[in-house]
Each structure stands twice: as structure tokens, then as C-alpha cells.
Amino acid sequence: MKRIRVIDSHTAGEPTRVVVEGGPALGTGPMTARMICFRDRFDSFRSAVVNEPRGSDTLVGALLCEPCRAGCAAGVIFFNNVGYLGMCGHGAIGVVSTLGYLGRIQPGRHRLETPAGTIAASLQASGEVVIENVASYRLAKGVALELEGYGRLTGDVAWGGNWFFLSEDHGLRLSEDNIDCLLECTWKIRRELRHRGITGRDRREIDHIALYAPPQRADADSRNFVLCPGGSYDRSPCGTGTSARVACLVADGRFGPGQTWRQESIIGSLFEATVRLDQGRIVPSIKGAAFVTAEATLLLDPRDPMRMGLKPMASP
Numbered sequence: 001m002k003r004i005r006v007i008d009s010h011t012a013g014e015p016t017r018v019v020v021e022g023g024p025a026l027g028t029g030p031m032t033a034r035m036i037c038f039r040d041r042f043d044s045f046r047s048a049v050v051n052e053p054r055g056s057d058t059l060v061g062a063l064l065c066e067p068c069r070a071g072c073a074a075g076v077i078f079f080n081n082v083g084y085l086g087m088c089g090h091g092a093i094g095v096v097s098t099l100g101y102l103g104r105i106q107p108g109r110h111r112l113e114t115p116a117g118t119i120a121a122s123l124q125a126s127g128e129v130v131i132e133n134v135a136s137y138r139l140a141k142g143v144a145l146e147l148e149g150y151g152r153l154t155g156d157v158a159w160g161g162n163w164f165f166l167s168e169d170h171g172l173r174l175s176e177d178n179i180d181c182l183l184e185c186t187w188k189i190r191r192e193l194r195h196r197g198i199t200g201r202d203r204r205e206i207d208h209i210a211l212y213a214p215p216q217r218a219d220a221d222s223r224n225f226v227l228c229p230g231g232s233y234d235r236s237p238c239g240t241g242t243s244a245r246v247a248c249l250v251a252d253g254r255f256g257p258g259q260t261w262r263q264e265s266i267i268g269s270l271f272e273a274t275v276r277l278d279q280g281r282i283v284p285s286i287k288g289a290a291f292v293t294a295e296a297t298l299l300l301d302p303r304d305p306m307r308m309g310l311k312p313m314a315s316p
Helices: 031-041 043-050 089-101 176-196 239-251
Strands: 002-011 014-021 060-065 074-079 108-114 117-123 128-132 137-147 151-159 163-167 208-213 222-227 261-264 270-278 281-300
Touching (some): 002 089, 014 089, 031 060, 043 074, 043 281, 060 089, 089 128, 089 239, 151 239, 163 176, 176 222, 239 270
Parallel strands (some): 014 060
Antiparallel strands (some): 002 014, 060 074, 108 117, 137 151, 208 222
């Protein structure tokens, strides 16, 4: 009977499961190399932790690793129901809150090593967390798509730790009673991007789709709906998506240092974003809060034919 110790939390409604004991041995190299080792040799472990019957399509996993860079509080590899993430904003907030809950860090500024790069994280006395993300940027502006049933829309391709297509002119209503329509449209966007060969740098797939509309909250600047790679939608405002969003706003002259962007999610939760410029690079910071919801030991019974998890039903 294999045992895996995890801590569950949610950040603005989006769940994170941090593996603190029982993970695979990935070596001591850079986090990118360890992620490749994880993917190539231990992918069934990923599925066992986050997929049904123990998890769900919305759950993001985070494997804690010993960092290889001096001064980092931890290394972390993020994964979901279909694969691996270079970075995850809500997940990073969940990891920092979990490390605080475990007593491994105290309020203050810390660093996390991720496959997308090293990020800074500040755990505040209030329990809120500020993540200083990797440098973010827009790769392409005003990419036009024709979608059956939805017509023409345009969007930007941008990097915020993951690759995004971000659209404001979709004409759809961003509300919880319109989720099915939003899922259908964003799936079609992702398929059309793939069909046309539109990618991020190095031919990397654009696997996150974000739609934007005016907010419903009086204290927010924008509302979003984000399709995640495995077919679920983000309950949080999406940390990497908000990073990509503010990078586009900076590029358009609509946002800059000294300002705060308040991004509302499809369920009404909120992240606050700021930016600083570092030799021309846009470095976003995302502020949010995570709450620990469970301590658990996952059991992998060798007699169980479904112990390594079920494949997700959705596909792009």
C-alpha cells in the first residue's frame, strides 16, 4: 500500500493539492529537468494524485522538491489532469500558504524555484500572499479567428508563465449561468489555434484561453473566464492569466507601475495585480489568499485497478 501525504487548499475558489511526502525521486537537477523526468517516468503518479477517483478536473497538483538554487525556500512542479504547468499563480499562492501552515516558512519574502523560473513570494501576517511572477509579455496582438457559431473575434497571444490567448471582443456574457456556452466557445478557440498552427514561442501550444468583460464587482476592473488545459475552467481569476493580461495592458499603455489592476473571476473572487519594469521587462505581482482545507494521506492499493487515476473525459 503506497502512501502519499498531501495538503489541500483553495485560492480564490481554485483548489491546489501539495504533495509533501511520498513523491517520486526526480534527482537534483534544475526544475525543468526534473519536470521532464516526472513526465517521462512517473506520469502515472501525476494521474493518481489529481485525477478521479481521488481528484477532479479542476484540481492542480504541486510536488514539493528540494531546490537546487541557493536561497529558495522550495522547488515546486505544478501539474493538472492532463499534464504539467511551467508556473501556476493560484497554485503558487497555495504552496506558500501551505508552507506557512506547516511551519516551514514564516511571514516575509521567500523564493520558489519553478520550471518557468524562480519567483519571489511574500507571505503576509494577514495570511495573504503576493507572488512576483516571471517576466510576462505579449507575443502577438489582434490575432483574428473565425469560429463556427460565434463569428469573428480577435485576441492577443501572451506569456504569463503559461501561454494564453486573451480576447475582449467575443460578445459573450460572462456569468455563471452561461458556463456551457463559454466552455464551448473557448474550446473552439483552442481548436482553431491548433488548426491554424498559432502557437507561443518555440512552437509551444497555447493551452489557456481567457475571455474578458466588464466586472460585476464594484471594486474590480475586469471579469474573466479562463479555460484550463484539461477542459475545466478556472474558479480563481488565474494568476498566470492575470500576469499575461497586465503585460498586454502595459504594452497598450493602459496600465503601468504604481497602479493596481483588480481582476474578478467568473465566480466573483478577486486577485490584485501590480507591475514593475526591469530593464524593459514587465514583471507582474499577484496578490491573493489561500486557505488550507484538508490534510490527507492518499492510499494506492495494488489490488485497485483504478489506483493510478482515470483519464479526463474532456479533450480539445
